Amino acid sequence: MEWRVFRGSDAVREGLLSEHQLRNSAWAHLCHDIYADARLKLDHKLLCQAYALRLPAPVVFAGPSAAHLHGVPHAATYTDDVHVIVPPNMRLAHRRGLHSHALALTPEEKTLASGLHATSGPRTAWDCAVWLELGSAVAIVDSLLALRAATRDELTDLATQYLDKPWTSRVRRVFDLSDGLSGSPAESHLRIGLITAGLPRPLVRYPVELATGRVIRPRLSWPRYKLAVEYESREARNLDVVHRKQRGHLISAGWTVLTVTSPRAHRDFTGVAREIRRVLTALGWR
Incomplete structure (x- = not known):
């Protein structure tokens, strides 16, 4: 269990830890039945790793959570909700600390980021533009552009693809104001x-x-x-x-x-x- 995120019930069932041992300071309790070595950095990525053990395969991390996984640490912190996208026909039971969005994604809008299933860089920029206030959204898109997780052409193509969406004008404003040269x-x-x-x-x-x-x-x-x-x-x-x-x-x-x-x-x-x-x-x- 060292340096890992794991299910507490699995560790107990396999005789690796007792329920009493799970409660000591060597292990951090992340969410229901999910624990981690307390030496691991308590950041948003760790929360995503925890929820990845609890959520079904079609679910992908999205918005600020996906941005964090793409390498934008300021997009989300350890205390922020984890954002995921689930297929429109799927419903997740309410979980504290988890924000789910029922949306359809194309295969091109999904990728692996930090070893987890997440939205692509351009789709992550789109969702942040829709879900977050202007300043936070632009700051995240600035960073995604700087990291080359998304390109200006990809953002333009995505905004054009979703011209019929009611929030396209808002997204276009975020994309227009974004600049990959911003230093922080x-x-x-x-x-x-x-x-x-x-x-x-x-x-x-x-x-x-x-x-x-x-x-x-x-x-x-x-x-x-x-x-x-x-x-x-x-x-x-x-x-x-x-x-x-x-x-x-x-x-x-x-x-x-x-x-x-x-x-x-x-x-x-x-x-x-x-x-x-x-x-x-x-x-x-x-």
Whole structure:
């Protein structure tokens, strides 16, 4: 049972563990009758592995759960519900922590991700766009594009394929706002927040060529107004020497550079948007 996810009833029946031993701290109880070695990382993948032992074969992991399995850790955490898609004619008994969706999938929309049955990258992007709020959906699709779990052409083809669906306009908006160059989910949320606040859409990692021939790619920018916004995460604040030098080069080239720190973006986003709006207006945006 070491380093494994397993059925408690199987371990007891085979004499590997007693019911009393299952209750000690060596084993993590994940869901009904499912346990894991407590040394394993308690993340969303572990939850999916647990439910994979309980659910019938036609079921596939979907939405944020599938995104996590495709390599997007911020898509879902250990405390989030596990999302699955079941065939339209199948009904699952209600299980706490499990969110099931009765939908038809084509063979091309199913794959293996992290060793489990999951929706393909493009289908995962579609479901996240339908099920999640705008910022979270775009952040996940940004990451799927960056990982090449989905391509821009695949997303376009999928949106075209489902033109008759009532939520297609919402999905198209998520896909249009997504950008595989975004460096982190926090940057994605900042970008989408600024757009929904009514500011012009910033470009991600736009290449700014200096007179020396050197190219700098600020995280967000409005080249027409020579305004760049750099997002500074809490972890990077003492390690950002390179980016600080790049900001100096941009300023020397006539750009205005604003720095948005992670704490401020979370505590005072309205103030951040107001400041960027004020600077853009001063630079000629109307």
